[in-house]
Amino acid sequence: MAQNIYDDPAFFEGYSQFTRSREGLAGASEWPSLKAMLPPLNGARVLDLGCGFGAFCRYAVEQGAADVLGIDISEKMLDDARGRGPGLPIRYERADLEAYEPPPGAFDLVFSSLAVHYLADFEAFVARVTRALKPGGRFVFSMEHPVFAARANPEFVKDADGHMVGAVDDYLREGKRLTNWIADGVVKYHRLISTTINTLQWSGLRLDQIEEWRATDADVAAHPEWAEQRYQPMFLLMATSLDPRLSANT
């Protein structure tokens, strides 16, 4: 059973204040890059694993998705999501992604935003995702960048010249990290980029594209709070598919 920190009242209150919580996809710096990795959604059946407030589910419907299923462990977030989209072809179900088995061969797209680093068993998760895809289906997801996630509490330190640099510790040691983010003791799991890629490929998913998100000068002009993301990686995005020769999800 994964930790359900999102239903902790103080955590939920803190998380709800984030720009990405208040503004949805428009408030997520990496969203344009992730969006560019998506297949056409018109008529698609879509599964969102870790859907939170449902921003991506609603986006998929706007793009013409025929049917969207959003899964999250947080009852508070699902309640909020349900309230925002009555009448839309979206179903929300509460489930733990460590165990949730989606219907097999049912989806053109499985999407997951910033959720997989909470999972202890990525291999089993990817196997379930793979089974859930139709032939040619895509799995597109984001995660905390492992350089950032390797250290329980990422920080900047001064080097010999007094210059601020990112502190990377234990990058090669995979496993549980207890981080203090909004609340103390949030459980995350660090795994290497290589482990992530090999796990996907060994499960039968082909890696079509990978991106280590970085802020452009234009991004920072519009969002000064993203300045350090010009140099230090925070988000890793990947697009994968069951069949590399299929160009659309039809």
Add this chain to the structure above:
Amino acid sequence: MAQNIYDDPAFFEGYSQFTRSREGLAGASEWPSLKAMLPPLNGARVLDLGCGFGAFCRYAVEQGAADVLGIDISEKMLDDARGRGPGLPIRYERADLEAYEPPPGAFDLVFSSLAVHYLADFEAFVARVTRALKPGGRFVFSMEHPVFAARANPEFVKDADGHMVGAVDDYLREGKRLTNWIADGVVKYHRLISTTINTLQWSGLRLDQIEEWRATDADVAAHPEWAEQRYQPMFLLMATSLDPRLSANT
């Protein structure tokens, strides 16, 4: 034209003292992992780009390679290599990997150890490698890990707890780095893991396996000087192929 620091007398003298220079493959910590990524070499035609003292060329012959071509920019290293293997089916040629065009469709395996981070134009290099492969051929290579290579002069610094951590700077900013390694002003090029992978795949090479090398406890017991490589990444290894369905290089 790539920098030819290896023919600088002081650099050559310093480099020649390294364990991996004196002991060949047995002195390279990552060699067992790289070896495990190789296809069967019996009867194979092999190209080694950045062959140095020729250790891998001689290994390929020991494994039954029919014909081996070793390319390096360093005349001193090639002279040394030629002296170690008279009578073997190995040809050594001096060339700059930034420009060298191998014969097309000629090789079952293109191999390259710790050379590509010296190249300014990785995309053009990969295109030449791809053209040099027979159908089903493999390109297996190692490079400095980008976390390590991002900073011109990698170092450890103390965090707030006085713990030594790796300093990572400018990971997301790709390009030239001037590093002081044996000699001052050695030119290297930092590129992201994602850029490396996307470049390979867009060139028509499929990523079959990726490894961020780490030292085991047994490694460190035998080689105490590798201790920090239990935690901090130094080498990145990749195995790619033109055709993922070919199981052997015949």
